[in-house]
Amino acid sequence: MRAGALAVMFAFLLSHTAVWAAEGTPPKLYKKLTDEQAEEADQFALNNAIATVFHEAGHMLISEFSLPVLGKEEDAVDGLAVVLLLEAEDEDFNSAVEDFANVWFLSAGSADEDEELAFWDSHGLDEQRAYNTVCLMMGKNEKRFKDFADSLDFPEYRREQCPEEYESLSASWDRVLAPHEAGKNDKTDFKITYEKTSDPQLAYFRKMIKDAEILEMVAVTFSGSYKLEDGIKLTASECGEANAYWSPGDREMTLCYEDLLNSANLDAQWYIDNPDE
Numbered sequence: 128m129r130a131g132a133l134a135v136m137f138a139f140l141l142s143h144t145a146v147w148a149a150e151g152t153p154p155k156l157y158k159k160l161t162d163e164q165a166e167e168a169d170q171f172a173l174n175n176a177i178a179t180v181f182h183e184a185g186h187m188l189i190s191e192f193s194l195p196v197l198g199k200e201e202d203a204v205d206g207l208a209v210v211l212l213l214e215a216e217d218e219d220f221n222s223a224v225e226d227f228a229n230v231w232f233l234s235a236g237s238a239d240e241d242e243e244l245a246f247w248d249s250h251g252l253d254e255q256r257a258y259n260t261v262c263l264m265m266g267k268n269e270k271r272f273k274d275f276a277d278s279l280d281f282p283e284y285r286r287e288q289c290p291e292e293y294e295s296l297s298a299s300w301d302r303v304l305a306p307h308e309a310g311k312n313d314k315t316d317f318k319i320t321y322e323k324t325s326d327p328q329l330a331y332f333r334k335m336i337k338d339a340e341i342l343e344m345v346a347v348t349f350s351g352s353y354k355l356e357d358g359i360k361l362t363a364s365e366c367g368e369a370n371a372y373w374s375p376g377d378r379e380m381t382l383c384y385e386d387l388l389n390s391a392n393l394d395a396q397w398y399i400d401n402p403d404e
Contacts, residue, residue, distance in 0.1 A: 149376035151330030154388060156395035164398045169335065171226050171394040172387040179371045180345050180361075181208035183380045186373035191355055195230045199392055203260070206296050211348075215298070224264055225275055231257035232392040233277075262286075266293025293296040303365055307353050316357040317346040324365040324384060332387035336363055341382070 157165045166250045185204025189196060196203050209227065212220040235253035261281055264272040266289035276286065309315075324330050336342070342361040349355060359378050366383035373380050398404075 133231040134147050135277040136247065138227060148364045150334035152327035153331055154328055154395060156389050156392055159399050160395055167393045168394040170331065172391040173335060173339060174223040174226035175230050175390040176341050176382060176387055177223045178208055178212065178342055179386060180382055181211050183371050183373045184345055184349060185365065187380060190373060205256060205259065207300055209263045210300060213263065221271060224260065226375050228257045228260040230390055233397055237319065262289040263293050265289040267270050309351050309354050313351060313354055315352065315355040315359065318358065319343060319346060320362045322362065322364040326365060328388055329384035332384045333363065336387065
């Protein structure tokens, strides 16, 4: 990945450590948690918001530059998001990638036993997305993520394949993005909006990501890194569903407050179901 983008992202992280005062109402499941567990669930939601906006930024790059994608686009941008975060070589981003894997494990574990697996979906199955993320983690830094992989009984034969897969993925993204790298004076003007919500639980997460400047992190990372035209909208909003998406026609990335609520609830439920952990 381009060194300039990573340096800017890392500098932004150092100067924007999330310190926020609660606003709105915490998720109802928090009533069953200790204060420490509730803080962990908050961080889990925030980490997944970071990974999610970088996933959607992958869609943005593919759309804006008409990049070739061989295979599922969703899998491709999962990989880009993980590579971008890992290449920053920052512990906070490493934790965000771990939580990005964990959210798919938790999501798979929370599915109804009678629910039919969506083999036809544009996304891979949740557990596949989780294990693919783990492999990239091991490919980038086996020593750092060994304990995490061990906790999942990640097979040794699969670990041996991960470094080559990581290098191939990173190099492939470098090649397709190289023609679109920004010049010295190229900057992109993004339009950032954190829409208001009357839902007190969603207001809690709006406050969280607004104070942490999650959307600004995307703007700072990609402005001056790639030749993106002005006017791209980065929006956080109440959507009526736990989701995030890129709209090519509107040139707009949307992060739904419900997506953070869902992540927090998944983590909170894990603590409730595993009281001795």
